[in-house]
Amino acid sequence: MSSRLLTDERQPLLPPHEQRQQADSERSSSSSDTLLPEEVENQIPDGSKLNLRLAWSLLVDAIPVILSYTLQNSIQATSVLVAGRLGPEELATSAFSVMLAFVTGWCIALGGTTALDTLGSQAFTGGHRTDLSIHLQRCIVLLLILFIPVGVVWFFIEPLLLALGQPASLSAGVQRFLRVLVLGAPGYIGFESLKKYLQCQGIMGASTLVLCIMAPVNLFLNIELIHHTSLGILGSPAALSITYSLCFLLLIIVTVRSPTHQRNGTWGGVEFRTVFQPRGCLSFLQLALPGILMVGTEWAAFEIVALAAGRLGELSLAAQSVIMTTDQILNTIPxxxxxxxxxxxxxxxxxxxxxxxxxxxxxxxFVSVVVGTIVMIVMMACKDVFGYIFSDDTDVVGLVSRVMPLVASFQVADGLAGSCGGVLRGQGRQHLGAFFNIIAYYVLALPLGITLAFHPKTHLGLQGLWIGQVVALFIVGFSEYAVVWVGTDWEQEVIKGIQRNEEEAKRRSIQLSSE
Incomplete structure (x- = not known):
């Protein structure tokens, strides 16, 4: 098998969607031998031209994904803002509930679907395209099962919040909020899974289109259910649940009607017996569970910083809200x-x-470093006035300007963490990303940041908390880049990919023969 890799210098380096446009689609979909025709290979540029072309193509692919996650974040933000118009207690309840939903529930969808980054993308070009639909069905079913214990916790979370020292009114309100939001979990998981299924095929803009349609619908639902029905604050999770469900249904319609999806021939029909094949489920979970840890540990670390900032006083909490909102928007780029x-x-x-x-x-x-550098320069240039976008309070603006250089400084490292984390997911090495996050955030950064923020000898306040986050992102970013740069045997990764595809194809053939 490894001798097959000796032809790698003549393997396709162009983006997959360009390969499909130039190569014969029937040949590529029916054979695992996906070498480009000779006339196409001769058109492949060399050296720096190739790298620049790849970099530009990656950036083009990333733009609709960035827009998609920005719109997705705006759906939650809209819900919080509309609910907040009811009063400060409702604002606290909705904001806290949405935060908990991300850290404990939605990270299962966003992290678990990283298994499709590996299995789906490799199956699509590995000669077994219809296996991609099996991976999709398996993804939805297993992530829904993994969400069940989270849903149970949501239903009975009030005692847990009280034990953690949260106010009684807030704890009761969060429990009521999350009990309604549970209804949106199938839609959220289905939407994320189907979105990844399409992205594995190079169809990046479908989810963006759906979210462009649903963002104003979500705003309308929130206003109507919160302010014009008896639901009150519970109209917020009801609107979110309806929005997530409609996003999933609309994305199904877009997928079915997509000419590109039809040409790709990835849908092999509903195959429950193959989906529930034990070894296939185990292989999926071996990638999904580390993916959940990879996403969840980073999100939770930033939420811990937000909670710690609340103990520093109203000024620090206000500045932290500005910085966290900014960072959440900027994080969609890497x-x-x-x-x-x-x-x-x-x-x-x-x-x-x-x-x-x-x-x-x-x-x-390379793309992430260039983009991160540009973002860093812009943030440094406007640090003294940036806070005025959110507040007219000069003290808040001043604290934001003092912390902003720290946030700007890790943009390059955050970019490396995002891009190299994506590379690791494409390889099937999610466990490394989870390991780096746990060490960087929970062993080093959070203890360091909390010590700098609250220790009497340092008492750096909000700046201390963010120094810890800077340390974490530099450790994660450069550690993951080191793995990609010197810690990867690319031929071995190809062999692993071939084995994954062949194992799934073998399981499917055994299942078919038994029928």
Whole structure:
């Protein structure tokens, strides 16, 4: 099998969607041997031109993904803002509930679907395209099962919050909020899974289109249910649940009607017996569970910083709200680049192109560094006036300007963490991302930040908390880049990809023969 990789210098380095436009689609969908025709190979540029072309193509793929996650974040933000018009208690309840939903529930969808970054993207170009639909069905079913204990916790979370020292009114309100939000979990998980299914095929803009349609619908639902019905604050989770469900249904319609999806031939029908095959489920969970840890540990760390900032007083909490809102928006950029990178790397591993996957990995790191540098420069240039976007209070603006250089300083590292994390997901090494996050945030950064913020000898306040986050992101970013740069045997990753595809195909053939 490894001798097959000797032809890698002639393997496709172009983006998969460009390969499909130039190569014969029937040949590529029916055979695992996906070498480009000779006339196409001769058109592939060399050296720096190739890297720049890959970098530009990755950025183009990342833009709709960035917009998609920005719109998705805006749906939650809209819900909090509309509910907040009822009063400060309702604002606290909705904001706290949405935060808990992200950290404990939605990270199962966002983290668990990273298994599709590996299995789906490699299957799509590895000669077994209809296996992608099996991975999709398995993803939805298993993530719904994983969510069940989370849903139970949501239903009875009030005693837990009280034990953690939260006010009684807030604890009761959060429990009522989350009990309604449980209804939106199937829609959220289904939407995220189907979105990844399409991204594995290079269809990046479908979810963006759906969210562009649903964002104003979500605003309307929130206003109507919260302010014009007897639901009150519970209209917020009801609106979110309806929005998530409609997003999933609308994305199904877009997928069915997509000419590109029809040409790709990835849907093999509903196959429950194959989906529930034990070894296939185990293989999926071996990637999904570390993916959940990879996403959840980072999100939880930032939420812990937000909770710690609340103990520093109203001024620090206000400045923290400004900075966290800004960081959540900016984080969609490296996250989008990471999604594009995971798809590209997985696709190229599926085509057995070790050289192509390596080039794509380095191109994604290059894009993230360039974009991160630009963002850093802009943030530094406007740090003294940026706070006025959110507040007229000069004390808040002043504290934001003092903390903003710290946030700006980790943009390059955050970009590397996003892009290289995507590369690791494309390879199927989510466990490394989870490991780096746990060490960087929970062993080093959070203890350091909390000590700097609250210790009498330092008492750096909000700046101390963010110094810890800067340390964490630099550790994660450069550690993951080191793994991609020197810790990856790309030919071995291709062999692993071939084995994954062959194992799934074998399981499917055994299932078919038994029927």
């Amino acid at each position: 996250f989008g680049i990471g999604v594009a990178a995971s798809t590209r790397v997985g696709n190229l591993i599926g085509t057995r192109s070790a050289v192509g996957a390596k080039h794509a990995a380095h191109a994604s790191a």
